[in-house]
Amino acid sequence: MINTEQSMHACPACGLLCDDISADAIAKQQFSCGKAAKFYARSTSLNVQPQVNGQAVNLAEAVKAAAALLQQAQSPLIAGSSTDVHGARALVRLANQSGADMTHLNAASTLRNMKVLQHRGWQTTTLTEVRNRADVILMIGTDVVTHNARFFERVVWVDEAMFTEPAARQIIYLGGDKLKTQAGTSPDGRAPQVIACPSEQLPQVVSALRALVMNKPVAGETVAGVAVSTLAALAETLKAAKYATLIWISKDLHYEHAELTIENITETVVALNQKSRAMGLSLGGSDGDTSVNYAHTWLNGVIIDAPNWQDHDAVVWVNSFSPEAMPPAEVSPVIVLGAADSLFTTPPAVFIPVATPGLDTGGQQFRVDGSVTLPLTAAKPSEVPTLAHVVALIEKAIAIEGKAA
Template sequence: MINTEQNMHACPACGLLCDDITGDAIAKQQFSCGKAAKFYARKTVAAQPQVNGKPVTLAEAVAAAAALLGQAKAPLIAGSSTDVHGARALVRLANHSGAAMTHLNADSTLRNMKVLQHRGWQTTTLTEVRNRADVILMIGTDVVSHNARFFERVVWVDEAMFTEPGARQIIYLGGDKLKTQAGTAPDGRAPQVIDCAAEQLPQVVSALRALVMNKPVAGTAVAGVEVSTLQALADTLKTAKYATLVWVAKDLHYQHAELTIENITETVVALNQKSRAMGLSLGGSDGDTSVNYAHTWLNGVIIDAPNWQEHDAVVWVNSFSPEAMPPADVAPVIVLGAADSVFSTAPAVFIPVATPGLDTSGQQFRVDGSVTLPLTAAKPSAVATLSQVVALIEETLVNEGKPA
């Protein structure tokens, strides 16, 4: 049964956590976002726990999972597609079992974290962008591929406290085949687009940083972009009242992409010497922001990317994206996943868990890290939560002589 109460739901389909979704909209499948439509169209099937593809009781599945973890010398908790409550439970399980922990988006998250650790950065929030930004530079991304309602919710809003939303200047820099239509102003004014190949973006961003810092750039073009064009962009950023430089780490998928992110954030630092500017990292999916924050708070270190070959057992946690699975050559695999998970090969153990915001309530960090929002069960079900299943596995480990 769908929860059709008119209190608003926060949608966990992407990092924006749009909190204006009504129960009626969910019931009628009326959304302006394809990701929300796909998320709320999911149905909780009557899935049963399995061991090697054969149906078993929950107790039997928990015992099998605990046995595999107990035997493993180097287990890994991966996927980690969950909310704050689930992330805290996974950290406890990692501590109990001696497992390492990672997230399915760890590679792209690390691109940001390396810069934050090494240099620090000056970033803003969605609310500040909505109320203050007059120039928004999208670097190597169209954003809407990840956060479909960014322009609707943040940019082309009805009113803002310190700027005129309809007069904002939108500029796209770099990347191949960017979808720029969302950057068109309500009055029909098209965004400025500065083209360059995605793999050449590092050189272009480095040159832009130099120009913002009033350093000379040799030649008349950088990676096919006229230096005069980049100089004009640098001047626009310098004269803005509140420039915002936006990137999505997932879209910067080339070697040493963290250096490009560092050049973006250091451009912000340079701009703030005489004007005002901020960075904004967007994207966020499968609870990656929440999981990384919870892991960092509780362990003091960020989540790292895995070397799959170093681990002899994998706990794959997947409550938001039922189609996502670990590499095919990884075994044995214990899947604590959504009831509608799809397997090409049956895992060693499968225990269905509730999806926060769909089957059960939860809590999630927004992609800008500024707030946590409650997730309300849109279609409440009796499927066990990840925290409940993890507690059962922990109890079994303790009973078998493997205390925390």
């Protein structure tokens, strides 16, 4: 029997991996986070059989059909990759055996960060360090709570911190459209500072802020509608901070060459650290993207890349966390290794239900700041096979077919 008072779960619904979710809260559907509520409300132990071309078959038949499609393909692709560390390791093995490329459904936004890290490097911090040290938090082009709903609850407005007074933290929003800033209001009712500008003009504003932090002149009285005097005051606030934290979410920077904006953010951090202390922090994280990218990089030595769908003649779409996410409609044939509640407009060539980590099977996930991995406990244990098990069966079938040939 589960002890509902002591059993706690790490929630994989976003990159924060909040590890204070009780079994009792799951049973009663009592959450302060809408993403957690949606995740734990899912039913993945449905009586769904594997399918081939929309027709129910047993697992062995589905595995054989998947293996045959992969063997016939000249340039297969493993995509989606919505899974945990164990699933990611299995997918890397399958990719190496089948000669497939591998990507993730969030690869495009992840690459914005990775290009900066590869080209310039960066100085970033962890959620724990922000909780204990940050006195000024600047959110650039994002409200954070859209992606990480409990960020302020878990990190900012905490009861105590080791090196600062949490209630006195200064929260500043820079840029973005229709931001939800209410969470930035302090416990005593102090509203956050909001410096607004359209998202597409954020690159100019961030570039100007970097120049001002570096004590370089900025011509004119405004930049993209923001007064230079306002940006100069912000630069002085960051310089005076004991531990300034500059936060961005790459998914929210969806415009051409957004990596240059991220580079300006991280180089602003470098400039601040010449005379004070500051750190960057990239948040967001969903569908296991942090874990999959780390596992892929460890095992292959390269980061996950974004796909050119037209270059591939078969796709293995892996979808454990987001049952509604599917590859482009024109992609064919598609082998879906997905949650039992996966949603299809058109039945794939092969569908094999797999367990969702943290819901009906255990697992392991990297937190979005990359500093820790946390175990995922099955909230609703089921008999749905794990992704690693299904992949192992497909690998075995490919090996058998290869010997027969």
